[in-house]
Amino acid sequence: MTETINIAVIGAGPVGLTLALQAARLLPQSRLTVFDARPLDKDVSGDARTLALSLGSVQLLQRLGAWPKSHAQPIREVHVSQAPPTLQFGRGEAAVRITAADQAVPMLGAVLRYGHLVAPLQQAWLALAAEHPERLSSRFGTPVAALKPIEGGVEVDAGISERFDLAVVAEGGVFAEQARKALTHDYQQTAWVGTLTLEGGTPGLAVERFTRHGPLALLPLPPLEGRQQAALVWCVPADDDPVQDLNDAQRLVVLASLLPEIAGTPVAISPLKRFALGLNAERTLVEGRKNGQGPGGGRVVRIGNAAQTLHPVAGQGLNLGLRDAFELVLALRDGGSVQAALRRVEWSRAPDRWAMIAATDFLARSFTWRWPGLPAARGLGLAALQALPWAKSALARQMMFGRR
Template structure:
């Protein structure tokens, strides 16, 4: 009897999280908080000593995502740039807007108009992942019986087991879990094609711009003949200069960017941006990424769930890929909270699938439509897009509804 009283009780759920990027870390941290009877194992190919804080890639997060990360206690407030306003506009040439009240082909969404402190925030990938990873290590150290870290162990395969026995995760040593969540996404060019795939024939040139005359905290998206051009505000540099993350999408077959030097690129960008964006005076080296849609039809396959880019890789026109992944992660943990043992996992996963479908598919459809529209050469299309932007600006309730969906997803 004495030996039985000292025996560690079996976990209600054995959960494997594969991928320690923002979505995977958020899921693991939330599971550690909200599933005290679960055993959570986090896998990643990188070693524990890898300095992820140096990763300069830029992340744009909605207000809803910021709130979710704050609940985890891992939001790096001091290094994130709040977005106070989003300015979306159509570059000339466009037709004159003949309708009363439709004066400019632009939409301005302001945090103040929505009575929120910010619409979202922008920060470097490493600035977000490093504190999230440190928070996970602290949790795992405090609860070593149920929280495990398998860094430096790339997962080779996830295999379903017969019946309701769960899955086998092979990371050099095969381990059995009740549920595996795949959060390793990668970029479109490197991914195996999923059930729904489309190559947009577009390239995103990505880097950092230094600006003069730019208002702080304003994000710009400019619809041009070549594709969307976005500037996302970053924290000022050490000398006080305004900076922004640049995402410049163009047709791959007729790429106007690749052959240009930095001086020429700056000149072209400044002809494309609205006056309110200020002037680009310097550019970092730009990196090119192929763009496409690559999505699973469902998040759930048996006892394997995919979230973030592992479930859907989207065009960056709306900047919603990571935000979708974070909402997926929190919805999954919420559905698992009341499980007493693994027998209820399948019903919980069905609830997650149904609950996430409206948000997921509305965002996939919207970004796919916008991405494809930049390849169309229909007469009057540019003018129609400009009229639509102006009409949206004039329709305050519709603009507010759009702002709420971009901040919090479809509810």
């Protein structure tokens, strides 16, 4: 792109900062302003929320020079099964095992804390903005109150109204706190999240266990004082919650009964927090009529959780948002008008977005079904996938890089 384009990035989380860094480097004619309600002096490095990143996301952050390798735990293997097992094959149960070695990649993805990712991204952005103050600026501690489409642009109200050629909304939030979008569904499920300490497990192993209540996931974390750690995501029905009345010792016993032997034995559990789960998605990334032809030309784009909040069953929400950011910057770089770039990104992102929205929605709803034979059918599906290397490889590639 040769014309100067003035872009507002609203939200300095991982998706917003990734977009800002990439745009600053690939769009040298652009002017970028990052807005965030969080004050700059608020330390984000201690935020302990867990993020699961695919290999494609790791590679993107590596190219931006903002990958905190020392804080990340690579995922070397993924094990998917169900409890109780409905099918036995030889000495083992029906399960899908995907390894980095089999896919000829260094890792399938990685897991790290939110603060360990956002802090280096923010540092990299501030350093770049200091080098180029004439075109890069930050407005931390400045919440955006409103966006108003105007002819050929958008007006951003953050205390004072300013005109931009494009506003990219990357502020996400959790399902329970969001305004409802065009497509929404409350799964009536709760996710309990925290940290487990394990003995006898497999380092670098991610576990997805389909239980009768919902999916149960373990994501490997860096060891702590020589002991294996894993992030826990435990999904259960909201109206018949089997977790909330249990104490820590009881929760460990239940988890030990649900997890496969390969996961190891849970010996300690952190306090758990719970979140309501649902689907909340816009029909299009570009606000306005189809293909961005709305009032003011459709100059507001939503990416990440601002565009789609998904069930965590596949752990792909953040990765989808990072791909949104990546493709948006490439579309702007490839030239033509902003309108043309937005039409391209709308079309290019649609297959990946809708494939992931449909897959997670189907899986989430399936745990509410009580059809006879459904667990056996799920077990057969897992066994079939494990027996077909080409299908397993195709699934692994989609999880690592999205639908291409």
